[in-house]
Amino acid sequence: MPLVTTKEMFRKAYEGGYAIGAFNVNNMEIVQGITEAAGELCSPVILQVSKGARAYANHTYLVKLVEAALIENDIPMALHLDHGPDFATCKACIDGGFTSVMIDGSQYDFDKNVEITRQVVEYAHEKGVVVEGELGKLAGMEDDVKVDASDAMYTHPDEVQEFVERTGVDSLAIAIGTSHGAFKFKPGQKPQLRFDILEEITNRLPDFPIVLHGASSVSQEYVKIIQQNGGELADAIGIPEDMLRRAAKSAVCKINIDSDLRLAMTAGVRQVLAQKPSAFDPREYLKALRMERAATLLLRTDQPVSTIAASVGFSNPFQFSAMFKKYFGLSPAAYRKKG
Secondary structure, three states: OOOOOOHHHHHHHHHHOOOEEEEEOOOHHHHHHHHHHHHHOOOOEEEEEEHHHHHHHOHHHHHHHHHHHHHHOOOOEEEEEEEEOOHHHHHHHHHOOOOEEEEOOOOOOHHHHHHHHHHHHHHHHHOOOEEEEEEOEOEEEEOOEEEOHHHOEOOOHHHHHHHHHHHOOOEEEEOOOOEEOOOOOOOOOOOOOOHHHHHHHHHHOOOOOEEEOOOOOOOHHHHHHHHHOOOOOOOOOOOOHHHHHHHHOOOEEEEEEOHHHHHHHHHHHHHHHHHOOOOOOHHHHHHHHHHHHHHHHHHHOOOOHHHHHHHOOOOOHHHHHHHHHHHHOOOHHHHHHHO
16 A cells, blocks of 8 residues: 555544544654554554654655555555655655655744745645644744743634635644643643633634644653663653543544654663663664563553554564563463463
8 A cells, every 4th residue: 555645544533533643753663663553453644754853864764664664564654744844844755755744834923834834735735745734832842843831822713714724734733732742741730731722723624634743641651661770751741641532532633642652662772771781782672672562561451462563563473472482481372361
């Protein structure tokens, strides 16, 4: 199956009252883990790449990793540019095989945002590529996107209809209280999202796909593992999952996840290296990371072994079971039974 745009994904998500996960990727392990888990669940998925990821991993390498994932997983998959800073970056991604781009003009005034967004839309639509725009400013930091809390602002519902009509965007990222990075809320602070703003935007833009950025839930399990193995992540608190589910039942068709992936991988690597300080072969400690994560899922969930195998990067559950037994001395089923 070739790469697809998000148009059909969002139509089905809107009608079904759910959101598509959009996961930031920058290396092979993350691409494998996300796409093989999505494949096991027969779920559409959006793989998104930021300007920073393109600089780190190289545009061509990332595109080829995604193409490999398409060969291995027969599911609807879109390749999206996250937070495109300018027309040139968006054009490079459109010309380079992406099926969706975001132009982030939220740092500009309304009219300037409309101008640069419309420029990207006109070029993208000629090439069959869809475009995500943004109104409002999220606090926090993600790659080159840095906004102080004092400069953050909610999306104004009275602007959304004019923005969509003047730009022709296919989806719209809004600010209702989410924020980039792992440090979204402070201890003792009750996470709050402005569902009243979301509801008003939905009323003004019926049947139009809305996007939530900065929506990682920041698993406290991973935060604790990092802290226990030499990391410093005090006060890392994210968006409660029940709020994300509520948003998905409304007009939100795409939920961006980045920090959770970074935390999961960092927690696994730190834990394995702390347990095996002599390890120096990335293949060995990254394999161990996958096995440790699989063991946790076996004990804490009732997911089938095939699902767990896919979530840690194995499309073949028999290969996973053999490797798991070699690592732990027990088959996955026996390990789960032993508790």
